[in-house]
Amino acid sequence: xxxxxxxxxxxxxxxxxxxxxxxxxxxxxxxxxxxxxxxxxxxxxxxxxxxxxxxxxxxxxxxxxxxxxxxxxxxxxxxxxxxxxxxxxxxxxxxxxxxxxxxxxxxxxxxxxxxxxxxxxxxxxxxxxxxxxxxxxxxxxxxxxxxxxxxxxxxxxxxxxxxxxxxxxxxxxxxxxxxxxxxxxxxxxxxxxxxxxxxxxxxxxxxxxxxxxxxxxxxx
Numbered sequence: 469x470x471x472x473x474x475x476x477x478x479x480x481x482x483x484x485x486x487x488x489x490x491x492x493x494x495x496x497x498x499x500x501x502x503x504x505x506x507x508x509x510x511x512x513x514x515x516x517x518x519x520x521x522x523x524x525x526x527x528x529x530x531x532x533x534x535x536x537x538x539x540x541x542x543x544x545x546x547x548x549x550x551x552x553x554x555x556x557x558x559x560x561x562x563x564x565x566x567x568x569x570x571x572x573x574x575x576x577x578x579x580x581x582x583x584x585x586x587x588x589x590x591x592x593x594x595x596x597x598x599x600x601x602x603x604x605x606x607x608x609x610x611x612x613x614x615x616x617x618x619x620x621x622x623x624x625x626x627x628x629x630x631x632x633x634x635x636x637x638x639x640x641x642x643x644x645x646x647x648x649x650x651x652x653x654x655x656x657x658x659x660x661x662x663x664x665x666x667x668x669x670x671x672x673x674x675x676x677x678x679x680x681x682x683x684x685x686x687x688x
Contacts, residue, residue, distance in 0.1 A: 471506070471507040471511035472504055472505070473505040474499055474504050475503060476496045476497060476498055477496070477497050477499070478494060478495075478496060478497075479496075479497050480492045480494050481493055519657075519661065519664075522661070523657070526664060527660075551570065551572050551577060553570035553579075553604070554577075554608065555570075555604065555607060556570055559579045559602060559607075561581035561600055563581070563592065563595060563596050563597075563600065564586060564590075564592045564596055566581060566585075566586075568580060568581045568600070568602065569581075569582075570604075576603060576605065577603075577605075578601045578602060578604065579601070579602045579604065580599055580601050580602075583598050
């Protein structure tokens with residue numbers, strides 16, 4: 469990390485230009501970016517590498533290009549809900565095959581499929597009611613009985629064999645997916661470095677830090 473010398477100036481402004489007796493307020497203004505002085509050598513140990521810092525700046529700029537609303541959407545976490553839907557994302561309408569949304573009705577939970585959300589002109593509208601409701605309480609009992617039957621004394625071994633077989637068959641898929649993610653990350657890293665160079669970064673000055681960041685041994 470380099471040491472920066474930023475000059476500030478004091479600026480006094482009247483609170484009310486029409487009433488001098490109202491007093492003034494003192495504000496500190498930072499100097500322009502072109503007047504900031506940086507030390508020739510790093511003065512502090514680096515927290516992140518130069519490449520990582522550049523990637524973060526490019527990511528912030530790309531998010532800011534979508535406007536304030538887009539930036540808020542990217543930073544917003546999962547939507548909080550007052551109700552717990554046990555089968556959220558698991559229930560589909562038997563008429564249109566679309567996912568049903570959870571909706572509370574008084575003190576009970578239902579899953580609803582509304583015809584108003586179907587695309588206009590769809591042939592499904594001819595036989596789809598205005599709203600299709602399914603009470604959650606009607607599903608909980610049968611699902612619990614089915615899960616209990618999978619792990620009773622008669623089916624416990626069969627269920628364990630099925631789970632073990634599924635785990636072994638998906639192990640290779642997990643490794644392949646991990647390799648694809650690493651490849652995608654590497655391609656993204658190279659693309660962002662190219663964008664950083666186009667944005668004005670000095671590749672000669674950042675080359676040692678970039679090599680250390682790629683090897684993962686120490687920060688730049």
